[in-house]
Amino acid sequence: MVETFNSLMMGFSVAFQPQVLMYAFFGCIIGTLVGMMPGLGPLAGISLLLPATFGLNPIIAIVLLSGVYYGAMYGGSTTSILMRIPGEAASVMTCVDGYAMTQQGRAGPALAIAAIGSFVAGTLGVIGLMLLAPTLADFALRFGPPEYTALLLMGLFVLAYMSGGSMLKTLAMAVFGLLLGMIGIDVMSGYTRFSFGITELGDGVGIVPVAVGLFGISEILMTAGQADPPKVQQPTLRQLVPTASDLRQSVGPIARGSLLGFMIGIIPGSAHIISSFVSYGMERRLSKTPERFGQGAIEGVAGPESANNAAATGAFVPMLALGIPTGPVTAVMLAAIMVHGILPGPMLIQQQPDLFWGFVASMYVGNVVLLVLNLPMVGLFVNLLRIPYAYLYPCILAFCIVGCYSVSNSTMDVWIMLVMGVVGYVLRKFGFDLAPVALGLVLGPMLELSLRQSLAMSGGDYAIFLQRPIAVTMLVLAVVLLFFAVKPLIFKGKDWRSKVGLDEPADS
């Protein structure tokens, strides 16, 4: 403990060096801007900026990148809330209630709560990371493909709580998402499925172009289709600040989201993207007024935003224990130091203490910088909405296309985004909820891969899921969740769904 504290103090002495501090600040600003770019999320942000760090020294490189990473996470929620454009899978849920709040003229509180939630979750995450990393890392390593499969199945059952509309429509959309996830090269056999001879589809359909299309582009089309242009908002100062009741309602979701996100985040791999979906489902399930979700419930912003930030920090736990990247984000971070000839590995912390502890300390610094940077800017961001839609929307469309293209220099992504925009428009006209599509697309390929990996490990024997304690526990939980989900279908009228009205379109 004392040792950790001393190391952390050393870390701060690195992080507070003027040059390092400057780059941390710089990284946060770039990150916020990148995150605000439609279609560019944290992962895309650091991947794009990675080459720019090669000329810097390793400590500065990693501090800069983590600033960009956190910044993009904050920035991503800004566009989700203001314009319904998610920068990454994790902000899809923020779009739903965040944007609904914006339409009610409550963009300010939504942005403020997102920033506060992210700050709390990020800070708690770093503390957890520092104190619990060694203990948790060994637990995290017990997550093999069978445990992963069980976890993802649990994630799938969260679907039941995701939308207020008809269960049939929700499931139909989830299946649509799962089907989209089938496109691309099958990792097990190497065969390409449903690519229609288009090479670029071999890598599958990315979640970002789909999410931007379904949520962002469709919103632009919907607005264009209205007979009267929507009224340009003129928020007053009082409307920018969250009320006492906003804060009170957000405490629980932020706390639960932070814990949940961190726990999901430490699992090696990409599971952290489901944290915001699970958090949303959980908040809705726990809420006394679930019918408010989807109509601008602040809990629907606070929970997922905290969960995704905590998960982002949790993802560093296995990386620190093993020193090898265990997910896409940590891979990019480690690449930044590998370029300098520093080999990642379990010895990294001992061999490069100033690098490691400087990085941890800079995460604290980064979170504070972002809060300080973002809270005052809420007013500025909200004023973007003052721009008449006739000018705002064409610009957003252009930014969406540029952002989407620049992630992997692929025109295919742009087409996917545009097609999904039209698909999203049509689906919304028919009253379908779109969040389940995103969850399906995220879960589909991961669930398939881990299921088949498990079966390859066991030689095709399904008993592998029952022989492993963690997997069994989660499967039991999943069955319980499933039971709660189908209960209203069996015992009619006992559920909050009846309060909402089964076929009320949740989205228009």
Added chain:
Amino acid sequence: MFIVLRLMVIAGLVAAWPAAAQQFPVKPVRLIVPFAPGGPNDILGRLVAQKLTEQWGQQVIVENRGGAGGTIGLEAAVRSPKDGYTLAMGGTSNLTVAPSLYEKLAYDPLKDVTPIINVAAVPYALAVNPTVPAKTARELIPIALRKTGYLSYGSSGTGSMSSLAAELFKSLSKTQIVHVPYKGTAPALTDVVSGQIDLMFADLALIKPLAERGRLRAIGITGAKRSPSARELPTIAESGLPGYDIEPWFGVITTEGVPRPIVMRINAGIAAALKSPDVLQRLAALGYEPLGGTPEQFAATIKADIAKYAAVVKAAGIKAEL
């Protein structure tokens, strides 16, 4: 910023004018790295680009164009003008394995590509979870035979170098080891460390630090000779499986039909870079081995490896399509 750079490159390409080899390059050169930033291909590509920029006084701009196992970026390079201003980092996977893996590959590495220079070899090693009671390849084979179908290996994907290295091991040793593919090297390696799966063939650079801490046991180098960065580690060929040889490399290519003097000028530039102390030091830190040589030698390596991996792919029964 990147978009501006990219526009500048495009503008440069539009204004293409014939260049004598001595003056080459008179405008920025594009180096396509057909993978996402951060991997060995990218690290080597950026090193080459940086050195050529210093030598030529012209920007060599790295462009990451990932996708479909590195074939999308190579396809883009092959379709560019034949003036030497578009280069690409090729590798064992997309130059020599892809032709036998994909029925409808968009380029023929023997016809559509001008090899320029082989840059570096990235040694692979075989690592097992420490609970597997084998210290050498010789000891592993009987275990794999006895536990038919129960030892499992992880790979970064079907048809990846790590899966082919394992498949060659299986076919030479006549063992059956179950393949559990992952998306990328890191998650697979994580699961070898945690014992979910038993073994894996991966970059020595990633395995070495884990082996030093006892998280993994490295039991052999996949190439024909030992690696300078891990002298104590025997090759798999010398420790029980004669004839086993897998050595992934990365080299610079351009499209076919680029004038010979330009090819030679680029070759000379990279060859000089591969002799500079800072490059050698950087490569040594990562355990990569500088290769160099003439375009003809590189062409011969490509040709030989295409035949070699065709046999491995066939023996393993892997089929894929694009």
